[in-house]
Amino acid sequence: MKDIKNPIETEKREWRKQQTQLRLKTWLTIFSPISLLLIWQFLSQSGLIDARFFPPPTAIISTFIDLLTSGELFHNINISLFRIFAGFLLGVIPGIIIGLCMGLYAPFRHFVSPVVMALMPIPTLALLPIILIIFGIGEVSKVVTIAGSVFFPVVINTAAGVISIDSIYLDVAKNYGASRKDFILKIALPGSLPVMLEGIQMGQAIALLTIVAAEMMGARSGIGYLIWTSYSAFLLKEMFVGLILISFFGYIFSLLLRWLQRKLIPWR
Amino acid sequence: MKDIKNPIETEKREWRKQQTQLRLKTWLTIFSPISLLLIWQFLSQSGLIDARFFPPPTAIISTFIDLLTSGELFHNINISLFRIFAGFLLGVIPGIIIGLCMGLYAPFRHFVSPVVMALMPIPTLALLPIILIIFGIGEVSKVVTIAGSVFFPVVINTAAGVISIDSIYLDVAKNYGASRKDFILKIALPGSLPVMLEGIQMGQAIALLTIVAAEMMGARSGIGYLIWTSYSAFLLKEMFVGLILISFFGYIFSLLLRWLQRKLIPWR
Amino acid sequence: TEEEESVKVNDEVSIDNPSGDLAPLSKKTTVIIAEDGSASGAGFYIANEKGYFDDYNIEVEFVTFANSDDMLPALASGDVDIAGGISSASFFNAIAQGIDVKIIADKGHNEIEKSYFTFVIGADKQGEIKDYSDLKGKKVAVSTEHAVDDYIFHQMLEHSGLTEEDVEFVLMPDFGNMMAAIENGSIDAALQIEPLITQGVSEGIHVRFGDATDFAPEAQIAMVLGSPQFMKDEQDVSLRFMAAYLKGVRDYNDAFKKGEDKDKIIDIMTQYTALKDASVWEDVFVTGLDPNGKMFIDDIRNQYEMYEKNGAISGEFNFDEAIDTTITEKAVKIIGEYE
């Protein structure tokens, strides 16, 4: 038979233990990439991995600083961010509109979905020449490349979101005499928002994955351009700077989207 | 005041009306891609779009038949399917294992997830050189390219799936004295399966999107190879045959996965 | 033909003009040049930096493509006016499909014993591979199939007495990938290009293996291509463009062959290409660029015939129509022969 005294003290101690564990986990999260970098540094400097192909992190950082101070990097980042944002918006907005229409009008859905399903698996890389023919070599074609790959997850998730709205909410709307417009604005849009935002999140990830492909044609700047021209010229430090930038922006964007999610669906 | 007689007849008529509508929708689904192809054919033949870049569907089909009868196509399809399957498995299996570990062991999750998050946004295309350095130019590197891009959605969804298991099921397992092994096999694995399968579905889509990139290094065959060499040689009809094949296999794979889903989660 | 004559070209020369020859265009005209970031665009870069285009009131804009095949649709649609490309089946196929692109001037050939585009072997393979015939059973990476790379590869095979079956041809569209593949032993040799050759040598990854001029002394590697509109309808511009380009090429030759003003030229090259290290430029075997824009047309024809023989050409066309050097010749006449 166990017997413990002083209930509040016991729980306080328990709670403190948990707090320590929580803090430990936060430390692990910070420690993990740092330790990885340290191992990389060690392996690269000691020659256990080929430093020509995997330059040590310190060398990459110094290249990063060089590029930064020369101002070149800012220009590349700016232009790529513009392309990503523009492409993202150009993919997301029609995605939401068409997705809502697909969710709301069954005949439209049946008409459009086979086309969407057929186009979805086609790799962006393979579409570059066609995009180039239609949109030329300017900014438009880069933005379209990104938009095209963002579009599919958004349209599919938006339609799925509308369809997945619990039928009881449709009954509520009908019972309280919602007009078509009210139904779309008050039921379909908010009801599909959580699933739609998952699609947008996926679209954001894909936008980043596509930037290198988008900047393979007719570009003179951008992070994707930096990555592949650096690699073509075997400037691996510069290439790694580009990769790290992509990864960094991936992190920033996912934070932004999570913030947006909290703002847009406070009721979750 | 409305007054209708013969209840069963009324409902039968209503039901027949619905059946007709359903059949109409099926027709729409078939009609939509066909009408698109007809429009394309018309535009291309009438010169409203440039037939040099968008050869009419009939020309593509005849090229398709030529390639098919020459046997060349079968070889390309076989090799690509092998790469896709192998890469898919090589991405999915570690994805599930690491995802389960992440879901089950919080410290492991905290250690691994920043690395996963940092690597995820890096485009496959940019990783080709690194894969090449590590895995050479053989089949392995193509399979690894695909595996690498399949891995991320699977690992993230599996971990999310485990975490999202309703805590009441954990209580049930604990209350009935489940051992660690039993817990993993009877609770964690089946409980995370629905979310995990969504990740696998996403992985399948990504595997197809990656085949062109994968077959850009040292390949001499495959659908991806067909697409970009056809394009490089300006043989656009052959390129379109490749694109249509990709789209076709995308459809087949998603059917396969939906079948698998029904088999694996009959309880949904 | 009649049509050509109907285009009025202002080709009066006056020493008072800013260029010392042709009059500047009355309206500022932008010429878009497609590049793949290679050093063979030196003529464009130098002409731009030295103001030769400015003299004619031409403004140039560079756009970069991953490779020269991607440029063809842009060139055909008139999105770009000038491209630097290699001869390839795709180029001839495009022409056969009605994309009327012209080959107009030299943009790269190997200098004897100083090839910028030649074979390298792994640094650790030097003992094993001493002669071309030692490539028997080896893996050799080539960046394209049915293009000049392939052609040079076949010339090498012929020279060494090997057949296609003797050597394993590895298609590797990216030159950077070849470095990685040689380093990890995936391949034994590669048809590599400068400045990656020099870089790889200095990093101990590969070594030069003979010289491409051993077996293909007169191979035409890269060419300046013109869009149909640019060559036909805008001859005022294209003539001036070519004159400026050739001036740039001549400065380049002055620098690398005669050592005149070399620092300035290398400075320009570091600005425009990915190779930012000026000292490495002293070591690279630079691209040969003919100061009069002359090409090895017979060699281009040989290449075409090889692609056709290998079944890579689909459709019919007249080879001679693909080549149009009249503007180049006219420009040389105006600015004078190079000595």
Added chain:
Amino acid sequence: MSPNPKISIHELTKVFYKKKNSVTALENISLDIEEGEFVCLVGPSGCGKTTLLRILAGLENQSSGAFKIERSGEDRPNQSMVFQERGVLPWLTVEENVAFGLKMRHLPKSHVKERTNYFLNKVGLAKFTKMYPKELSGGMKQRVSIARAFANDPEILLMDEPFGALDEQNKYILQEELLSIWSETKKTVLFITHSIDEALYLSDRVLLMSAQPGKILAEIKIDLSRPRKLEDIRSNSEISSKFLDIWRHLQVEVQRSRL
């Protein structure tokens, strides 16, 4: 029966037809409900109670027969329904949920505001106006649902087991509140429940339904004075015998539907 009942249902039949297989959910339901009456519908699971309510609410079409809801002549909606717990829209705040019906009718803002606040006060949610449903307990969600229906000021109120998922103590508190609002507004209410105690406590009349196909088996008048107290009901032997009456009826029906 008065010559002009508020709700009159005449030989209403509902058949669900699916590929050769037809289920008769309701059969020849005839029924009159007076203005201001509180009627409870009790019956075994699956007997068609929800189906009847959904037909009255216009969410489903009857297969034959007819019904009529007498209009008072004022500009008010025919009916409003109180759904089970899930009927509160999760993406609207408490306030927006209660105002939902009024906003759908595009009434002037000030009017919406006023009525919303009035009923929020009535159900004791004035302090929670800006909260989302996820932050509310089950009982509070049902309060929102009830306030929404009453705020809409319909001719009649339809309630489908609104307190089914609540615990007994909370259920009692909400029942009291419901009766208090009802006695103030004098609305006609048709209320579905599984709980005989609830029916006895709330209604003027209990309608007993048979198992599939749903018919009205019997009706029992509850003429206890109002306001009622649970104590009175539990200690009243007449009510006890009515309870057992209904209980036995249902037992028979439940047994029948299980065979």
Added chain:
Amino acid sequence: MSPNPKISIHELTKVFYKKKNSVTALENISLDIEEGEFVCLVGPSGCGKTTLLRILAGLENQSSGAFKIERSGEDRPNQSMVFQERGVLPWLTVEENVAFGLKMRHLPKSHVKERTNYFLNKVGLAKFTKMYPKELSGGMKQRVSIARAFANDPEILLMDEPFGALDEQNKYILQEELLSIWSETKKTVLFITHSIDEALYLSDRVLLMSAQPGKILAEIKIDLSRPRKLEDIRSNSEISSKFLDIWRHLQVEVQRSRL
């Protein structure tokens, strides 16, 4: 009280502590339950009933105090819990769910099979063995949960509002079934409910809990003979007064917890 009760709880206290803010859920609960007794725990929402059960089930640790479950010496688990509706594992069939506890103990296959079938028959699910929970009604799911707990043959059974979400008719059928299995197996049961009627119908003893912090306020012995019939209970005036007794107690507690 016998000198060796089956469950003995001694001054059990549970505090939930979170960053400066501590909630005392249970305070000095002392309690003995005899072998074979059926005890119901009734109290206002949030008074700590679930918390007490979870501590006994080993799912939560007490902050102070102790409890003991007397072992019979045989190889059987200490306790099994019947959770609310969601406690059935959705990815296992009816059969696998019932066998879950036995399989976790790695008992021989034939034994598992036999006990599973026995209890599936007992709760009338023999025809549904291969079905998944999604295909079952709420009542059938609770049957699975009860069969699982009994099949596990534990020293004591802990039940947390197992019938809370069911409609009254189904609830009554399950209560009958539960009593029948209980009278056969003579297990010791600690049963949580919100329903006074349920407590009166099922238990030997009703424990009344106070609102937060949860203490045991009173206990009421129900010495009706078994098997009981609902009719007897409803018409028995002594039981009616016990109902009102408990009702008033709870009213006070509910009011107190709302202030």
